[in-house]
Amino acid sequence: MLKTLNQRIFLPVFVSPLEEKNQTGSKKRFARPKLDLLQPLRQWLDKIEIQNRKLAKLIAKVIPAQCPFERDLMLFGRKIGHIPPMCKLNPLYNELVYLRFRALCYLVDQCGEDIQSYC
Numbered sequence: 239m240l241k242t243l244n245q246r247i248f249l250p251v252f253v254s255p256l257e258e259k260n261q262t263g264s265k266k267r268f269a270r271p272k273l274d275l276l277q278p279l280r281q282w283l284d285k286i287e288i289q290n291r292k293l294a295k296l297i298a299k300v301i302p303a304q305c306p307f308e309r310d311l312m313l314f315g316r317k318i319g320h321i322p323p324m325c326k327l328n329p330l331y332n333e334l335v336y337l338r339f340r341a342l343c344y345l346v347d348q349c350g351e352d353i354q355s356y357c
Contacts, residue, residue: 276329276330279330280330280333283330283333283334283336283337284333284336284337286337286340288340288341288344289344291344291345291349293341294341294342294344294345294349295341295345297337297338297341298338298341298342298345298353298356299356301334301335301337301338301341303338303356303357304323305323305324305325305326307321307323307324307325308320308321308322308323308324309321342356
């Protein structure tokens with residue numbers, strides 16, 4: 239626990255425990271770090287710097303603004319079902335959305351373009 243400006247900050251929220259109890263409670267074992275095989279690809283996507291108008295436009299066109307799989311199933315003007323967005327099942331979804339956002343920001347801030355056609 240830290241004390242700053244008369245406010246207490248509890249660190250267990252930010253620190254993972256070193257060991258966890260077994261279901262029976264009698265044995266303790268060390269927590270194993272999760273192996274993330276996509277971490278290098280995630281880091282590479284996050285490090286891409288947009289410094290070219292053509293690249294920014296390509297990224298904005300290739301990465302969709304909304305999930306293309308989400309649909310309402312209509313029959314005779316009535317909604318009979320809904321296919322939920324499955325993009326969030328993509329393990330790189332957040333990094334791709336952020337890359338698209340950075341490309342759009344570059345087009346607006348650096349190039350002064352109107353991005354309504356990409357939305």
